[in-house]
Amino acid sequence: MKIHEYQGKAILKSFDVPVQDGEVIDSPDQAEAAIERVQQRFHSPAVVVKAQIHAGGRGKGGGVKYSPTKEKALEHVRNILGSTLVTHQTGPKGQRVRKVYITQALDIAHEYYAALTLDRSRGKHVFMVSTEGGVDIESVAANTPEKIAKIWIDPLVGMKPFQARILANALHLQGDQLKRAMSIFLNMYRCYEETDASLVEINPLVKTEQGDIVALDAKFNFDDNALFRHPDIVEMRDLFEEDPTEVEAGKYHLNYIKLDGNVGCMVNGAGLAMATMDIIKLSGGEPANFLDVGGAANVETVKNGFKIILSDEHVRAILINIFGGIVRCDRVANGVIQAVKELELTVPVVVRLEGTNAEQAKDILARSGVQIIPADNMKDAAEKVVAAANQNQGE
């Protein structure tokens, strides 16, 4: 799960990490008062207006504006709030800005990078810092990897002060600033661990002209599997930032991801679902989605799966691919027939059932009178569904 910058900063602040602070608004009516309060609080006429969307690249996309006066700030709020921001992470359609964050403006002397995440291969947490902040860290890693310093943290030992010192040292910080950076890094780790984050990224972490070290941005990813013990974080979820069909699928406990093709698919198991998308592509088609219906492929899940897939108007044919282990194929077949009838489906449906009672299931489908195209194996199924989609597309 992702959150907005202003929410991330509130979390960092609660772990004693100094942040560039401010106020968030979701309506232009609130702008003037909020700007004035931020000006007063930080004793400066200048503020920064920052679009709050989950995607990165907001600055380059025109979503972050320095505003030397209240009038300028109001103008930026009017332009940004309600606009659609396109960045390299939003895709060409962009993301509508529903909230803006009005923050203090800092005099920046240097921009650094600091982030914590999991190193899967080592089975430890990795803390990365760089003197090259404020830019895309992937390009730093690709072009000047020597400018990224890393330490690995044993989860049973935790992060030690000497490790924080190594990181601060790598940023060429000295004296008080070294100590401040160390305390920020140790607090970041505490925050990462206690919130079950999978990513805590501050980019940039800045040194101000006054010598303070401050988080200018905050990016968090949280482990969905750990949200059960963080109700406060769950409350920060912003459904507007997510694909509405994926949100809807979540309500049915279906794992759905929308893609750009026209061949819908419904599969049990994530690996098989990915492999089904791949073989559709290999057979000359384009998958419209990833959909894992999990272990219980009954009438309800199949019906809900159809509804979700068909909410994408580009879908021209659907492939159901079930390998019944514990799931009995005859039950799945009956579920498919009932769902097709009740929903009065018009798109062609190709069904491939393998595993427990597969033969029985084929009989049931054949005798049902419902328009279903049976398939014998994955190759056969993929070829049939791609042909059906192409034919349906042409009509």
Next chain:
Amino acid sequence: MSILVNKNSKVLVQGITGSEGTFHATQMLEYGTQIVAGVTPGKGGQKALDGRIPVFDTVEEARAKTGADVSIIFVPPAFAADAIIEAAYAGLDLVVCITEGIPVHDMVRVKRIIDMEGTRLVGPNCPGIITVDECKLGIMPGFITKKGTIGVVSKSGTLTYEAIGQLVSAGLGQTTAIGIGGDPIIGTSMRDVLELFEADPETEGVVIIGEIGGQMEIEAARWAQEHMTKPVVGFIAGQTAPPGRRMGHAGAIVSGGDDTAEAKMRILTECGVTVCQSVASIGETMKQVLNP
């Protein structure tokens, strides 16, 4: 021979009285697995599975009284890390955790502990292990397997079944099939399993099934290139997966570097693994590799 489990394995089921535990333990028993004990806190002294299996409050007690050497875990995600550590501290040789949805921070700690205790963990978020006609540990459907000479190791459940089904259609049986799980942190790696299959005299070839995310397939392939004398056939799921999206499994996410399907397929091929472009050709490819 086979790997990890056989007909002599004495199995303990953690979470035996829960609905998942009861259902799958019954299926395991029917397959012929030697289940000797169950553990459910607060239900010690009772009998599970129609009075056939004694239940204990702790793994330590169950092990002491029944000689169990293998544990299988069907415990909800919030309690699964505790269950794995309990089994490790009780000195079991092998722990298989089926549970899906264990928090990553929990698993990072668990992984360090089992390494220190010298316990082998398979999973979590996996379908388990089958040594054909001897021992079924987990949720794989036993009837699709056939005794033979091919080892199967996979990150995915139903894709493992698909591979087994194709092997059987191609006339090839299996020694042991093992699902290692699709989480970012798992106990036994693909490379670990390749080492076991290489050392098993009965196994003549291995199918590896991977997916996007992480470096595990690459580590396995590099090890195979150096040490493996038996042919390896591979498939990587997720060729069409968009970057940055988590495809069902918590670990199935392209996040940069060589973790795309394309990169893994390229490196596997360089390492001498026979890579299947299509999931539909796993069985036939293994047949051709064995009888060129």
